[in-house]
Amino acid sequence: MPLLVSNYSWQQTKTAVFLSLPLRGVCVRDADVFCTENYLKVNFPPFLFEAFLYAPIDDASSKAKIGNDTIVFTLYKKEAVMWETLSMSSVDKEMMQIIREKSILQAQEKAKEATEAKATAKREDQKYTLNVMMQIEEEERKKIEDMKENERKKATKELEAWKECQRKAEERKRIQKEEKLHQQEKQIDEERKKLRHKNLTKNSTSKNLATKERNSENIFLGKLKEDCIPAPRSVGNIKINFTPRVFPTALRESKVAEEEEWLHKQAEARKAMNTDIPEFCDLKEDEKNPEWLKEKGNKLFATEDYLAAINAYNLAIRLNNKIPLLYLNRAACHLKLKNLHKAIEDSSKALELLTPHVADNANARMKAHVRRGTAFCQLELYVEGLQDYEAALKIDPANKIVQNDAEKIRNIIQGTELKS
Secondary structure, eight states, X not given: OOEEOOOOEEEEOSSEEEEEEXXXXXXXXXXXXXXOSSEEEEEETTEEXXXXXXXXXXXXXXXXXXXTTEEEEEEEBSSXXXXXXXXXXXXXXXXXXXXXXXXXXXXXXXXXXXXXXXXXXXXXXXXXXXXXXXXXXXXXXXXXXXXXXXXXXHHHHHHHHHHHHHHHHHHHHHHHHHHHHHHHHHHHHHHHHHHHHHHHHHHHHTTTSHHHHHHHHHHHHHHHHHHOOXXXXXXXXXXXXXXXXXXXXOGGGSOHHHHHHHHHHHHHHHHHHHTTOGGGGGSOGGGOOHHHHHHHHHHHHHTTOHHHHHHHHHHHHXXXXXXXXXXXXXXXXXXXXXXXXXXXXXXXXXHHHSOSOOGGGHHHHHHHHHHHHHHHHHTTOHHHHHHHHHHHHXXXXXXXXXXXXXXXXXXXXXXXXXXO
């Protein structure tokens, strides 16, 4: 049975009530204080104090100080009036119980509101943190894009400078060639002048013979006329337009409709090969080769850049989808990235293309079975995986690694070895 405390003292102003409650041995750890706007309770076994307050108080700003065997309360009034008593008078047990229950409900509601406010504040903090992180990432992305753009401009500037140097070099070569031609023409003119002077000298020495002189003069005059070669004509271009013809046959002998259909199909094929693949815009002509892309993918796979290797194999397959090694190598990349279903698809496609079964493609067929079997086992489809490993052993029965892996799969199927 608790002991009710009645020897308390209190004072008041218009705005606050000061309550002093003596409790022997009271401490913060053991004292239980419950306060609402109309109810105050202190439980310090075996002592109990209850007060059904005369008027409402601001329980959020009210204070309690525990120490020196006393609890001192500072209760702030909601209305600035003087109280007649600390506790309400003429309160029966039923009314007391109602006030207690109402106070508990009020405390629960406030606790719930405080919890919701705390959760809301936490969500707002998380949202703010997320927005800050997104802003930081956006700034980093923009910074990277700016760096790429600067590098692109720098590369473009260097390329333009290189082109300008090439153009100047070509211009110098053209000027040197023209100067050389001019020198050759000048030498030819000097040779012609010397030849004319020599002919004139011969004419002057033959004047002693009258008859022969006239004949000789006529002859030499004829030769001089022949030697006076006119200057070459100026250089020019004559533009000749021909009827465009793709096929060598004459128009009257060809079938125009069939030729136009064939040309249309060729244009569509070139369009699908080049313009439908945006990634080809950055590739050189010698890089638009499936074999070059396959070697590029192999180098990327060796450096463990599997995603880039897959991109290289994808472009090569777009160019030529009949090369089985492209699918086989891409299956290896998917295995490394745990894209197991894609690894199975690529291995199956490689096996379809590796026909007929000859000695030259035996190693590739064995690898395709092993990679598809590995993907099946990682999907816990051990029976299908064992079938592929057995097919690989039929191709290469002396392969110890494949033999050991097949034996482990058999043990897993038979339950003699736990799956790792």
